[in-house]
Every structure is written in structure tokens, then in C-alpha cells.
Amino acid sequence: MQAAGLQHNEQAIMTGIQWVTQQVIGGKRELSLTDIRAAVGELSLLAHRSAGPDTHRRGEALVARPRPVTAWQPDLLSVHRAVQEHDGMKLPPYVERDHDGELRCHLRTVADRGAGMVVVRGDSCTGKTRSAWEAVTACVPDWLLRYPKSAAGLRSCLQTNVLTGPTVIWLDNAHHLFAEADGNRAAEDLLALLEQPPAPVVVLATMWPTLLDAPGSNPKKKGRTRHVNSLLDLARTVHQPRVFDTSGLNRFETQARSDGQWTQAAAQARVNGELCQRLAAAPELLDRYRHADHASGKAVVTAAVEARRLGVRGPLPLAFLEHAALGYLSPDHRRKLDRQTWFTDALAWARTPVKDVVPCLQGVLAPDGIGEAADLVDLSDIIEQQIAPERWGIKPPAALWQAAQSDLTDGGDLEALALQAFAFARFRIARDLFVAALDRGASSAFEGLCFSYTETNRLRTSHGLKELCDQADRLRDGGAGLADLGTALMQLAFAGESVEYADTLQPLTEELLTRACREGNKDAHLALEQFLHAQGRHGDAEALTPPPEPPAPHDPAQLLHEAAAGDATALERLRKVADRRNETFQQIAAAAFTASPALWSWPTKLARAGAPELVEPLLHAATDSGDRQARARLVSLLDDQERIPEAEAVLRAVSATDMYALNTLFHRLWPHRPRAAREVLTEAVRTGRILNVLTVLRPLTYGGRLPRDRRFAITAIRVLARLGYEPAQVQLARTLLAEAHELEREKTPHQDLIARKRREAHQLLQQAAPDHREARSLLGRLAEQEDNYTQAADWYRQAIDVGDYEMFPSLLQALHQGKPPNEDEVLYGLDADGNLLPPW
DSSP: OHHHHHHHHHHHHHHHHHHHHHHHHTTOOOOOHHHHHHHHHHHHHHHHSOOOTTTSSTTOOOOOOOEEGGGSOGGGGTOOOOOOSSSSOOOOOOOOOHHHHHHHHHHHHHHHHTEEEEEEEOOTTSSHHHHHHHHHHHHOTTSEEEOOOSHHHHHHHHHHOOOOSOEEEEETTHHHHTTSTTHHHHHHHHHHHHHSOSSOEEEEEEEOSSSOOOOSOOTTOTTTTHHHHHHHHHSEEEEOOSSOOHHHHHHHHHHTTTOHHHHHHHHHTTTTOOHHHHHTTHHHHHHHHHTOSOHHHHHHHHHHHHHHHTTOOSOEEHHHHHHHHGGGSOHHHHHTOOTTTHHHHHHHHHTOOBTTTBOSEEEEEOTTSSSEEEEEEEEOHHHHHHHGGGGTTOOOOHHHHHHHHHHOOOHHHHHHHHHHHHHTTOHHHHHHHHHHHHHTTOTTHHHHHHHHHHHTTGGGSHHHHHHHHHHHHTOOSTTHHHHHHHHHHHHHHHHTOOOTTHHHHHHHHHHHHHHHHHTTOHHHHHHHHHHHHHTTOHHHHHHOOOOOOOOOOOOTTHHHHHHHTTOHHHHHHHHHHHHHTOHHHHHHHHTTTTSOGGGTTHHHHHHHTTOGGGHHHHHHHHHHTTOHHHHHHHHHHHHHTTOHHHHHHHHHTTTTTOHHHHHHHHHHHTTTSHHHHHHHHHHHHHTTOHHHHHHHHGGGGSTTSOHHHHHHHHHHHHHHHHTTOHHHHHHHHHHHHHHHHHHHTSSSOOHHHHHHHHHHHHHHHHHHGGGOHHHHHHHHHHHHHTTOHHHHHHHHHHHHTTTOGGGHHHHHHHHTTTOOOOGGGGGTOBOTTSOBOOOO
């Protein structure tokens, strides 16, 4: 053991020396003896730390100890390499733009307040990470910086390391981190940290424009991103521009004359402004994949893209890629493969860097934190973001599902794949993946398995019930699985649904919920109490012993609530805090509406207690923290005081990005100030919030509204539809079909007008169908209404293949020429190729 430790230590020291050498040769920086000792010491520390089974989850590297911001090299913080004439990693000149000032302003504000989160959102290879790095070095250079690279690593970092000084928590590509199995819990931990920071802390994250990139519906995602959404609602967001304007390109070109590759990239970017993408060799990498002359190499990369598209977040095992890639090769290509060398050759092609910058597949850190893992790779985020959407609606081959079941080791990844398989109506594949996830320790997968059996009515069969009971019996999850199954059975009992085990349904429900209660599950206690009351057993329900309540967390707003309740001492302390407007005041305001809704009446109570002057400052501070309830109360307060312009200014400040503010502000303006109302919607469209705009307009299109309202809403939706926004095309089509239906009900229907409306609706749905799931479902229904069952079945299949599993019964009905399917038929689903499965 001692010899092994010495060998690892020597390896760490050699790695440190190599790193130091690269820095000097590359001309990146002048290194002092202190720098060299710090680098070798850091790597030596990693060598000595244990790499047990829990240390390396989902490819997580050991989290390095915190270092000052200026002690981190940008490449270690995932700043992209750039094309360049020189060896090493010399960064191109940095040209500040408008968003940099906004980012640094947010960063300084959060740092001054002592706690908060800043998010930089943008597409891959637009310079998000470089902007974030430049911002922290400019604003908080002396702060410590921690860089956890996964949700598990972040949770470990927060749970085992007390912040000893002002700290930046660096979350690069946080869209991946929060999509992991532990992502929601990691967000919950961050919320707790920001609520009670032991030292000043800034969470700085970079993210793609959308959080989760897997397509289709995730039928059991509700509630699993609650803390992530709450965290992002509190964050200050900066949008990274995708392109440089002419002025920015001119300034870059002036500063980049020392490197011909940089000036060439600037010249090429004159066409579309995509300078960062050119510097990262993104166009060349995408061209290498799209026009690959190496079929097996492209197949390996496509398998990796597909895994990411379907929710696999961890590093990709080579065994998985080898087996899955075969599904992306034609029979003729597979016949020509050399069994011994094909995968080695394919992997070499996939890992060859383009312009010595970036490959399609790249290495990941080994489990012990030293060197590169021998059996794991990661996918370039350039390829992932650009290619994955292009594969939307393409059926994953059977080889991918099989390889996942046999070769993926992380239960969270398998659970994510199972949810996607279920969304694609691949019910048996989903079942096998859920079970595989349970086998690998992901107990949360039982909830998805239980949901899938409920949705397909398999739970109503004795065989389906036995399968779930067998899986629930082996769980060690504090009764969560027993509670899920017991609650599902309780819902069947309440609904009076027909099941094959009617005589045992209620006793089994009670037994499962009782067992879950014994294991301390609070949800089971509530469900059992409800179940017993429904049977009239009120005494038994009241006799239940509730599980012990966890200790209540510290409430930063406790002082506020005590003052509102009339405590004179608390009121005096609150006044002093309000006078200082310090960090404590900000924390109280941010938590003012996070407690029980019973305490949300504090503004009224505080005014009655003799401190009405404190209400508005607290509401303003709470609104600044992103609290929607506070914003609504502040608007109401300003309205009561007839300060209408100020109330509308509060809403206008966030209406472009916040659905509730947009809806409230629009309906305050419409129809009395139509121009202002249109401007509010236009600004929301400019920021890309098309769905928010359509949500606001939809009620105005309903029958019974004033003609003026309907005319305005339909005209606005029609404009968006003509601009190519698929949700607008679908909504307009729905409106036209509803109008056609209304006309058909008239005593003398205008058949030509009805036909025109239906024809226009059909054209709109055809335009939206390539990128919109609901359009496919609606086209299937229209074809079925015309008795064109072959076409209807084709549209239903296309809808299912992008995640609308609810269209499976409709598919069966179309295949039966309009005859409703038997109950048993909906149990089995489709195979990987989309064929109906026999009973299983």
C-alpha cells in the first residue's frame, strides 16, 4: 500500500512538472517558485486522497481545494481552447461588450450583498465561460474559487467544506449539472447556502439558453426540477450575445495582429459575426462530423450525441459506444468491419482534434484525479448543442437501448433513458431500463416505473402488480417506493377502476402505506390518513402517529414575522436593520415570502404594528431578489396609493422575461392603451419569450370575447406564425379549427369559409410539424376525421417518436380503421423500430 502511494505521488509530481513546463513554454505566464509548489502540492494532494467507490460518481473528478481566483488558469475552468499559431494555450485578446458591463455590475452587487447567483446564458462557443472568467478576475480577484464538475461533486463540496472566506462557486455548463440525478438536490443545497452563507459567496454559472436539452416530454419530471427552477428564479441572468458587431470585430482584429489564425478567424467572422465560434473551430468541427468520410467514426459520435439527447449526463463508457454505434451503421457497413480494429479506428477518428483545438470526443479525468480515464470519454458541447436538435424525431435504434442496459453504470442515466423510452411508447424498453436503474442503486427509478405501469393500465393486472411489489420490497429508500405504490393503488380504489385483484385492492393499499409509515415516510402518513377517512374509519385515521418533524431550518425573516406579530423589541431591531440597508436586511427581504403562506400577511400586520414605513422598502428589496409574491404585493401597494406609473414600472422591469408580470401588465394596458400593450408584447418577443406572449393572447381568441379583442389577438398570432414561430402556427391553427367548428353549428353554415379555415389550419400544421409535437398529433386527428387512417397512423407515429406517448391509443385506433382498441392492447407499446409488441 505504501509503495502504491509513493508511485501515485511520483505520478502527481511528474504531472505537476509537465503542467509547469507547458505554462512556461507556451508563454502563458511567468511562474514563481510559489506557483510551482502550489501546482505540485495540489496534484500531490489528489494522489493521496482515497478513490473509493463513492469518490468517482458519474465521472466526477476529486474536487480541488479552493484557490484564489487569480491562481486558477482559464483552461482549468473550462475556457475553450482557441485556434492559434503558437503551441500551448495562449488566450486571444478579450474585447469587452455591453453584456460584460452588465455581468460585472451583477457580480459586484451580489458580492457586496454577501450572497447570490449570477447566470450567463448563451449557446455553445459564444464565449460564456471566458466572459465569466474575465468578470471574476476583474471584480473579485482575491476571493477563493471552487469548481465542482457534477451535481454529486457540488453536493459533496457544500456538505463537507465550510466556506472559510469569500468564495466563488464556479458552475460551468450548469445545464448539464442540474439535469443530473442529483441536480435538484444540489440546487436545494445551494438555496440553503445562499439563505445562510457562513461567508460571502457568489454562485457563478454558465448555461445554454434552455435548461434541459433532451427532446420529447418527460412524463414524470414534474417536481424534479422544483429547486432548480427556484434557484434560477433568484439568479441574476446575463445573456451572452451570439455574434460580434462590426465595432467589436474591428477592436479584436486590432489587438489580434500577433497571431495569423486569430486575424483569419476575424476575417471569416465578417460574414455573420460568429467570432467565438471561429476561434473555437466550431464550424470546422461540425463540418468534419456532417461530411465525415469515416462511417464507423461518425457512428460512434452519433451514438454519443443520441445518448446526450436522451438524457445521459455522465461520461460515456467506451463499451457503451462500441455496442451502440453498430445501430448507426448500415448492414453493408457492418459487414465490412474488421472485428479486431474497427472500434479502435473509429475512436481515433472521433478523438482527432480539428485544427489542434477540439475533437468530437474528448477525454475525461481519471477516477483518482490524475491523468485521463482509460475507458471513458465526453462529447464536445459544440457537437451536442448543434447536432442533437437535428436528430429530433429520429428513432433510436435497438442497439442503443441494449447497450445502455448492459454498459451504462450510473442508475441516474438509466432512469433518464427509461423516462424517454416511455415517452416514445417503448414501454417494455422503459420497464427494462427502470429495472436496470434500480439494480444500479437509483431508487428514484421506482417512481417512474410505478407511473409507467399506472399510465398504461398495467397496474390493473395481477402480473403488473406483482412486478411492482417485487421491486418495492427490495428498495431501501425510507419508504418512498412503498408510498408511491400504495398511493397509486389508493387512486385506483378511489376512482372505482376495474382491477384483476379487486378483493385485495384496499387491504394491500393499507398494508403498503402502513409499511411506508413505519419507515418514516411523511407522504405515506398523509395518504394513509386520507385513505382511512375515505373508508369512514375516522378514529383509526386520527390515531395514526405522525412521523417526527425534522428540525425547522433557521428562518432569516423570523425577525420580520415577530415584528409583524407585535413584538416591540423585534420591531425596534427591524427598524435598525432597515436603517442600515445591510446584508441582513437583504436576507430578511429575500426570505419574507419563503415561509408558510400563513405568514405572508406581514405587510398588513407590520403596518398595523406601527411601522408602515418599513413595508415598501422590504417589498422593494424582496422584489429585487426575484420574489414574484413580493412583486405582486408591491404592485398592489402602489396601486392602493394611486401610484399607477410606479406600479407599472415594477412590472415593466421584468415583463419581457416573466410570464406573470407580462400577463398582469398587458391586461392593465389593454384595451385602453393599445400601443403600450403592443410594445410590451413586442419586447417579450424580442427576448425570445414567444410562449409567454401566446399564453397572454390565447384567452382573447376564445368565443364570447369582444370582436376587437379577438381581432387583435388573432392578428398578433398570425404575425408570429408568418415569422415562422411553430407554437404560433399551432395556436393559430387551433383557433381556425375552432372557428370552423362554430360555423358548422350555424343553421346555414358557410361551407366555402369553413373549408378555407380548415385548409389554412392544415397548412399551418404542416409547416410546424417538423419541429412541433402537437402539430403532428393534430394532423393525425384531422386525417382520422377524414377517414384517412393510413395517414393518421403515420402522423401519430411521428408524434410518438418525439415523445407524445399519449398518442399510442390513437395510433392503435387508426391501425384498426377507427375502431377503439381493446384495453389489453395499450399495455405493450412499441419495439425500438416502432412495431407493435406482442403481449409481454
